[in-house]
Amino acid sequence: xQNIDQPxxxxxxxxxxxxxxxxxxxxxxxxxxxxxxxxxxxxxxxSYNVLDGLEEKGRFSSFLSRSxxxxxxxxxxxxxxxxxxxxxxxxxxxxxNKLIFGTGTLLAVQP
Amino acid sequence: ETGVTxxxxxxxxxxxxxxxxxxxxxxGHNAMYWYKQSAKKPLELMFVYNFKEQTENNSVPSRxxxxxxxxxxxFLHLHTLQPEDSALYLCASSPTGRINPEAxxxxxxxxxxx
Numbered sequence: 197x198q199n200i201d202q203p204x205x206x207x208x209x210x211x212x213x214x215x216x217x218x219x220x221x222x223x224x225x226x227x228x229x230x231x232x233x234x235x236x237x238x239x240x241x242x243s244y245n246v247l248d249g250l251e252e253k254g255r256f257s258s259f260l261s262r263s264x265x266x267x268x269x270x271x272x273x274x275x276x277x278x279x280x281x282x283x284x285x286x287x288x289x290x291x292x293n294k295l296i297f298g299t300g301t302l303l304a305v306q307p
Numbered sequence: 308e309t310g311v312t313x314x315x316x317x318x319x320x321x322x323x324x325x326x327x328x329x330x331x332x333x334x335g336h337n338a339m340y341w342y343k344q345s346a347k348k349p350l351e352l353m354f355v356y357n358f359k360e361q362t363e364n365n366s367v368p369s370r371x372x373x374x375x376x377x378x379x380x381x382f383l384h385l386h387t388l389q390p391e392d393s394a395l396y397l398c399a400s401s402p403t404g405r406i407n408p409e410a411x412x413x414x415x416x417x418x419x420x421x
Contacts, residue, residue: 200349227408238309238397238412239350283350287408294363295340295399295410297350 200298202284207304213272216301218284222265226287229295230258230269233281242269242282271303279305310334313398313413320388321421328383328416330398337403339381340410341373344395356381357403388420 201219208214220228227246231239245251245260245267257270269282281300288294311332320326330339341353355363356375370392372384381398395417401410 229409231412238311238414240309241409241411244409285350294352294355296352297342299347299349 200284200286200296202282202298202301204299205302205304207306208271208274210274210276210305210307212274213270214274214303216269216271216282216284216303218267218269218298220265220267220284220286222262224288225262225265226289228258228260228267229283229285229287230256230267231283231285233283233300235280239283244287274305276305276307279303309411309413311398311400311411311413313396313416315416316414317417317419319419319421320385322388322390324388325384325386327385328396328398328418330381330383330400330413332379332398332400332411332413334400334411335402336400336411337378338401339375339378340399340401341381341383342397342399342412344397344415350397354383385418388418390420393418393420 229244230242232242233239243258245258250259255272260267281302283300284298285295314329337358339356343351352365353367354373359375370387374382395415397415398413399410401408
């Protein structure tokens with residue numbers, strides 16, 4: 197299988213930094229996606245990592261270690277609007293790149 | 308607005324009904340997907356279509372029947388569903404190939420089976 201594991205819930209304070217971890221099965225793995233999903237809305241793309249290392253995109257950064265089957269999403273300068281579910285997904289297979297999702301991490305940002 | 312449109316947004320159906328969910332994208336993508344999202348569970352991949360051909364059926368019961376007439380449209384035909392099939396059904400599309408394979412999701416159809 198391609199089990200994707202991430203914490204179910206996290207809480208952080210406005211203005212702080214939070215790191216959401218994700219582990220995945222490495223067999224057949226192409227790359228790692230992070231999506232954000234607000235309640236009642238569609239998931240929206242945040243990042244895609246193929247190579248090892250950190251990719252920074254504004255307040256959000258994503259890290260990948262292929263050898264360890266590990267990724268994290270780093271959110272800086274947290275804002276209330278960042279309260280959402282963050283979905284880790286592994287891309288597997290051939291050209292179609294089948295996405296297998298974790299349960300999502302529900303992040304609550306408190307004042 | 309992601310470029311992927313799903314209709315209807317909400318659907319209530321009885322267990323003996325037949326209904327269809329529709330998904331449409333004009334992003335030029337050649338891969339389309341159906342996912343099921345239930346409370347407290349991961350997004351479950353149901354079907355994958357690549358250039359109109361089904362390439363993945365994730366052991367989905369036959370009461371769910373997908374149809375992909377062209378690369379822009381995807382349907383999910385529903386019949387004799389069970390209450391446990393109540394969930395959010397999400398459609399997604401992505402380009403084929405591994406460069407920028409970002410999947411774009413529709414807003415979903417909230418299905419309730421009574």
